[in-house]
Amino acid sequence: xxxxxxxxxxxxxxxxxxxxxxxxxxxxxxxxxxxxxxxxxxxxxxxxxxxxxxxxxxxxxxxxxxxxxxxxxxxxxxxxxxxxxxxxxxxxxxxxxxxxxxxxxxxxxxxxxxxxxxxxxxxxxxxxxxxxxxxxxxxxxxxxxxxxxxxxxxxxxxxxxxxxxxxxxxxxxxxxxxxxxxxxxxxxxxxxxxxxxxxxxxxxxxxxxxxxxxxxxxxxxxxxxxxxxxxxxxxxxxxxxxxxxxxxxxxxxxxxxxxxxxxxxxxxxxxxxxxxxxxxxxxxxxxxxxxxxxxxxxxxxxxxxxxxxxxxxxxxxxxxxxxxxxxxxxxxxxxxxxxxxxxxxxxxxxxxxxxxxxxxxxxxxxxxxxxxxxxxxxxxxxxxxxxxxxxxxxxxxxxxxxxxxxxxxxxxxxxxxxxxxxxxxxxxxxxxxxxxxxxxxxxxxxxxxxxxxxxxxxxxxxxxxxxxxxxxxxxxxxxxxxxxxxxxxxxxxxxxxxxxxxxxxxxxxxxxxxxxxxxxxxxxxxxxxxxxxxxxxxxxxxxxxxxxxxxxxxxxxxxxxxxxxxxxxxxxxxxxxxxxxxxxxxxxxxxxxxxxxxxxxxxxxxxxxxxxxxxxxxxxxxxxxxxxxxxxxxxxxxxxxxxxxxxxxxxxxxxxxxxxxxxxxxxxxxxxxxxxxxxxxxxxxxxxxxxxxxxxxxxxxxxxxxxxxxxxxxxxxxxxxxxxxxxxxxxxxxxxxxxxxxxxxxxxxxxxxxxxxxxxxxxxxxxxxxxxxxxxxxxxxxxxxxxxxxxxxxxxxxxxxxxxxxxxxxxxxxxxxxxxxxxxxxxxxxxxxxxxxxxxxxxxxxxxxxxxxxxxxxxxxxxxxxxxxxxxxx
Numbered sequence: 001x002x003x004x005x006x007x008x009x010x011x012x013x014x015x016x017x018x019x020x021x022x023x024x025x026x027x028x029x030x031x032x033x034x035x036x037x038x039x040x041x042x043x044x045x046x047x048x049x050x051x052x053x054x055x056x057x058x059x060x061x062x063x064x065x066x067x068x069x070x071x072x073x074x075x076x077x078x079x080x081x082x083x084x085x086x087x088x089x090x091x092x093x094x095x096x097x098x099x100x101x102x103x104x105x106x107x108x109x110x111x112x113x114x115x116x117x118x119x120x121x122x123x124x125x126x127x128x129x130x131x132x133x134x135x136x137x138x139x140x141x142x143x144x145x146x147x148x149x150x151x152x153x154x155x156x157x158x159x160x161x162x163x164x165x166x167x168x169x170x171x172x173x174x175x176x177x178x179x180x181x182x183x184x185x186x187x188x189x190x191x192x193x194x195x196x197x198x199x200x201x202x203x204x205x206x207x208x209x210x211x212x213x214x215x216x217x218x219x220x221x222x223x224x225x226x227x228x229x230x231x232x233x234x235x236x237x238x239x240x241x242x243x244x245x246x247x248x249x250x251x252x253x254x255x256x257x258x259x260x261x262x263x264x265x266x267x268x269x270x271x272x273x274x275x276x277x278x279x280x281x282x283x284x285x286x287x288x289x290x291x292x293x294x295x296x297x298x299x300x301x302x303x304x305x306x307x308x309x310x311x312x313x314x315x316x317x318x319x320x321x322x323x324x325x326x327x328x329x330x331x332x333x334x335x336x337x338x339x340x341x342x343x344x345x346x347x348x349x350x351x352x353x354x355x356x357x358x359x360x361x362x363x364x365x366x367x368x369x370x371x372x373x374x375x376x377x378x379x380x381x382x383x384x385x386x387x388x389x390x391x392x393x394x395x396x397x398x399x400x401x402x403x404x405x406x407x408x409x410x411x412x413x414x415x416x417x418x419x420x421x422x423x424x425x426x427x428x429x430x431x432x433x434x435x436x437x438x439x440x441x442x443x444x445x446x447x448x449x450x451x452x453x454x455x456x457x458x459x460x461x462x463x464x465x466x467x468x469x470x471x472x473x474x475x476x477x478x479x480x481x482x483x484x485x486x487x488x489x490x491x492x493x494x495x496x497x498x499x500x501x502x503x504x505x506x507x508x509x510x511x512x513x514x515x516x517x518x519x520x521x522x523x524x525x526x527x528x529x530x531x532x533x534x535x536x537x538x539x540x541x542x543x544x545x546x547x548x549x550x551x552x553x554x555x556x557x558x559x560x561x562x563x564x565x566x567x568x569x570x571x572x573x574x575x576x577x578x579x580x581x582x583x584x585x586x587x588x589x590x591x592x593x594x595x596x597x598x599x600x601x602x603x604x605x606x607x608x609x610x611x612x613x614x615x616x617x618x619x620x621x622x623x624x625x626x627x628x629x630x631x632x633x634x635x636x637x638x639x640x641x642x643x644x645x646x647x648x649x650x651x652x653x654x655x656x657x658x659x660x661x662x663x664x665x666x667x668x669x670x671x672x673x674x675x676x677x678x679x680x681x682x683x684x685x686x687x688x689x690x691x692x693x694x695x696x697x698x699x700x701x702x703x704x705x706x707x708x709x710x711x712x713x714x715x716x717x718x719x720x721x722x723x724x725x726x727x728x729x730x731x732x733x734x735x736x737x738x739x740x741x742x743x744x745x746x747x748x749x750x751x752x753x754x755x756x757x758x759x760x761x762x763x764x765x766x767x768x769x770x771x772x773x774x775x776x777x778x779x780x781x782x783x784x785x786x787x788x789x790x791x792x793x794x795x796x797x798x799x800x801x802x803x804x805x806x807x808x809x810x811x812x813x814x815x816x817x818x819x820x821x822x823x824x825x826x827x828x829x830x831x832x833x834x835x836x837x838x839x840x841x842x843x844x845x846x847x848x849x850x851x852x853x854x855x856x857x858x859x860x861x862x863x864x865x866x867x868x869x870x871x872x873x874x
Contacts, residue, residue: 005648005729008717010036010049011405011412012395012726013376015353015360018059019101019340022351023084024067026344029351029372031360032058034724035653037072037082042349042362042371047410050087054080057655062102062111069126071111073099075655081125081133091125093134100148105156110137110173112159114147119161121173140171142181145190153196154303155221160203162191168205170275175227178219179273186213186277193299197323198306203275204322206310208296210283214323215275224273281325283310283318298340302347307365309350311338317352319365329368333361374412377401381721383425383708387432389851390714392449394435395726396423402437402447407717407728408855416447418454425469425480429493438469438480444491446478458491461498470512472519477535479521481509488512488523490535502533504541511553517560520577524551530565532577543580547573552614552629557622558843562639564625566613572627574639586642588613593633593647595658597703615708620715620844628706632659634720651724656704714851715844746770755779761791768802776806785822792826800831801842808849817856824849 010033018032027043035054040047056074063070069090073079077095079102082088097115104111104124113120119140125133145164152159158179160170168191170182187207195204201217283296298311307328311317315334320327336356343350349371352361362372377397384395393405402416402423421441428435438444444458444466464482466489471478477499478491488502488509507526514521520542521533530551531541550568557564562583563575570589575582592611613627613635624645628634634648653659708721717730746769755763760783767779783791795803807823814820828835835842 005646005718005731007049007051007727008730009047009410009728010034010038010725011376011393011410011719011728012381012403012721013358013724014038014040014047014374015355015358015376017057017339017355018353019061020342020351020353020360021061021063021070022342022344022349023063024065024345026346026349029342029360029362030061030063030070031353032061032072034058035074035651035655036724037061037070039084040360040362040372040374045409045411049410050082050084052080052082052087052089053652054078055652055654057653060099060102062104064104064124064126065106065108066126071102073102073113077115079134091133095120100146101150103150103152105152105159105173106154107156109156112150112152112161114150114161117141117143117145117147117163119147119150119159119171121159138173140181142169142171142183143167148191149193151195151301153201153221154199157221157224158196158201160194160196162194162205164190166190166207168194168203170201170203170273172224177225177227178271179224182273182275184215184275186215186280187211192296193301193310195299195301195308196303198303201273202323204301204308206296206299210294210296212281212283212325213277214279214281216278217273217275219271219273279323279325283312297337300341300343300350302343305347307343307347309341309343311341311352313337315354317341329365331363333363334359375415376412376725377403379422380723381707381726382423384710384719384721384726385426385428385435386710386712386719387428388430388713388847389432389854390712390716390847391851391855392428392432393719393726394426394428394437395721396426396437396439398422400439400441402426402435402445404435404449405726407712414449414452416445416452416454418445418457419443421465424467427469427471429471429475430473431475434475436469436471436478438466440465440467442466444469444478444480446493456493456496458489458496458498460485460489461501464489467509468512470514470521472514472521472535473516477519479512479514479535481512481523483508483510486525486527488521488533500535502541504531505529507550510551513554513556513563515556515560515577516558520560522554522556522563522577524554524565526550528567530554530563530575532580543577545575545580545582552612553616555616555618555625557618557639558620559622562622564616564618564639566616566627568612570612572613572616572625572637584639584642586637588627588635588637588644591633591635591644591647592629593631594661595631595704596661597657615706617709617711617718619711619718620713620847626709626711626718628709628720630658630703630705632656632704632706634706634709648729650706650720650722650727651704653704653724655701656723657701658703658705713844714848716848748772748775751775751779755782760784760787761794764791764803765796765799768799768806773806777810780806780823781816781819785819788822788826792823792830797831797834800827800835801845803827804842804849805845808845808852811849811856812852817860821853824853 013033015031016034021030029040031038035057036049038049054074056076058072058074061072069083071079071081077097077099079093080089081091083090095115100114102113109124110121111124121137123135123137143163143165147161147163149162157173162168166187168184172179189207189209192208193206203215205213294312294314296310297313301308306322308320308322315336316332319329334354334357336354338352339355340353350363358376358378360374364371377399379398381395381397396402400419403412404414405412419439419441421439423437423439425438433449434446436446442463445454446456448455464485466480467483468481476493478493481488486505490500491498505525505527509523509525511524519535524530528547530545532543534542547567553566555564563577565573572586573582574584611630614629617626625637625639632650636645638645702723704723706720706722711718720727746766751763751766763779767776804827807820810820
């Protein structure tokens with residue numbers, strides 16, 4: 001069971017690209033993050049990344065009106081029909097072209113897709129149990145350039161489409177006699193948004209240069225006349241017998257022909273729908289700076305409240321009341337482009353997505369407050385560490401920010417921005433109240449998680465770039481290694497003074513690790529050595545371990561009895577630190593995985609020679625080691641057997657470089673690989689001689705890699721900082737059957753019979769031997785509270801650990817909190833001395849119990865405070 005880790009959540013990134021959507025009840029927001037979709041529950045303050053992966057980055061999503069299914073389309077035009085209930089992929093469909101927008105009709109019967117210069121309308125899946133959910137209804141043509149946006153009327157019979165050809169077209173989703181397609185101009189830039197008024201055909205169109213046109217239709221929705229096929233009473237004419245024997249298409253003579261009416265006669269018979277421009281507004285006037293060149297990049301319109309929100313490329317957005325264009329509010333939320341906006345169903349909340357910063361905001365415009373304000377690392381994440389109780393995670397990135405995340409909610413609750421360079425290491429102190437970080441700016445900073453401030457800064461006598469960081473078990477000593485001076489600096493946590501400079505390495509110091517049980521410091525360097533230092537014995541290195549290649553990472557086992565060293569030749573060696581003796585090694589070159597970049601001219605096998613494990617970490621029990629590096633694979637090895645147990649593939653996102661093992665023959669031409677040719681994407685090219693656009697801008701694919709891996713102190717999860725974001729993998733024990741000392745007579749029915757007889761202690765032990773979660777819970781909750789003390793006192797040691805682990809897990813989710821706390825209290829009081837003797841083996845369980853009890857205490861404290869304030873106000 002210990003290796004059944006499943007993807008649990010994605011932290012560190014809250015939005016990348018595409019459109020964000022509110023669920024129909026308005027309580028959650030769907031945000032595309034790379035090739036995944038994250039759901040932010042605003043009411044319960046939680047986030048969850050769905051276990052659904054697209055082959056490439058998701059660019060647009062559409063949610064059905066009932067909120068049960070959604071469609072996600074990636075960069076390559078592949079659509080995934082997914083269920084929000086089962087959180088699975090139901091169907092795949094390939095549009096084979098880039099899709100700009102996709103939207104369900106309000107009645108949920110159809111959905112429209114803007115693809116190239118056409119609009120494709122499908123019957124919506126989910127209404128009937130069809131074999132093929134994507135059934136084409138009709139394709140609409142007309143635009144001369146790519147279509148960009150679309151909107152439906154409230155009755156789902158008409159939709160409008162904006163295009164880059166500066167026109168907006170209104171289509172009848174069904175056949176009307178007075179509306180087939182109506183083209184509306186009036187703009188001199190591409191259309192960013194087009195919206196129908198509530199229960200009307202009146203239209204608002206917005207162009208990228210900040211022009212808003214209001215169009216009034218002379219026909220109501222009820223005035224649209226459905227087309228009815230003629231039934232045999234058409235006017236007829238006879239073909240003259242003097243004509244040819246056959247008509248121009250080979251028809252026999254003297255047949256009846258339908259009369260073809262002229263356009264003027266048709267107009268007299270049917271009054272066509274006509275639009276008239278009633279107003280024109282400019283956002284430059286609303287901004288008050290006519291010299292501004294702000295470009296409209298996103299917009300949304302709430303039909304019930306008549307509120308229009310418009311986002312610009314400089315991070316400013318405007319709220320206007322329509323149709324009078326009265327300015328309600330304007331605000332600058334960042335200095336990057338607002339890529340997407342959306343209204344909640346009631347119109348109270350607005351969601352904003354900024355792709356440049358990876359920022360997601362939910363704003364309540366009436367009270368002018370933030371409901372949600374989250375931002376990930378907008379650059380690479382370099383390091384991650386768990387707090388001692390496993391409740392929080394701290395990450396550091398190339399953007400110079402240190403962020404602390406709550407593992408249960410998935411939200412970042414504090415960001416420290418004091419560093420001026422990339423973060424290279426983060427670590428918590430022994431009580432989890434202080435997080436320290438090292439940076440390339442030459443400082444190590446300590447942050448207080450109670451007051452959220454930088455209360456101490458450690459510096460070196462001469463400038464140095466710190467590449468790694470660690471803290472001793474007592475929390476009194478802070479050590480950082482330098483990559484330019486080859487020294488290790490030791491400071492006092494209490495005073496901030498520099499105590500010692502450890503010199504001896506002849507290359508950059510790549511990794512530091514303190515022994516958890518003593519003040520023994522291990523330092524790895526590019527000089528092919530690992531040095532062991534006794535900090536209080538200032539006589540140089542105590543031992544020097546010579547290895548075969550440059551050292552990339554070192555890690556002590558949780559009990560301090562073993563040291564793991566990862567080197568540049570993809571080996572992990574294990575050492576006994578006190579005797580300086582090697583006790584084992586693992587060859588990991590073939591486990592890292594073969595991959596080649598698009599522009600590499602060597603094979604994947606040759607490329608693998610330059611790859612190694614850049615980060616390693618022991619599991620909570622010290623029996624396994626987690627290793628990862630510059631590839632998409634994370635490996636778990638058994639330390640005792642020195643064999644790989646499982647390999648995790650962190651992503652299948654082909655938007656990253658280094659995902660494929662072989663060359664893609666479809667990209668090979670007689671001139672070479674297409675990937676070696678500069679892509680037009682991401683470049684603002686113009687005609688020769690025109691001084692416009694950034695000619696230095698280039699488009700590139702980031703390389704998939706894992707920069708840091710860490711096991712949770714509870715042993716229930718592990719985290720990895722990757723190009724994709726901060727991935728959390730956790731155990732799902734409900735899906736795994738893992739019996740213990742099973743016998744043929746041990747069955748659920750026998751366990752229940754034993755329980756019915758009143759033999760509670762025997763029934764409890766039998767249920768643990770069967771090891772079914774629901775059965776253990778049933779037995780435990782049927783034991784009277786008065787018998788708890790006797791059962792715990794007489795419980796064999798082998799069942800104490802299992803019972804304690806089960807109780808720790810139940811405290812997190814059960815409603816019977818007091819009942820399980822009685823069990824926990826009695827277990828710790830009765831078996832405390834023996835547990836202390838083997839604390840390393842049960843440390844993960846104890847930390848899990850501490851984490852869940854602390855979390856329950858905080859949740860109940862908030863409820864009690866809330867009730868106290870309500871009662872006092874009555």
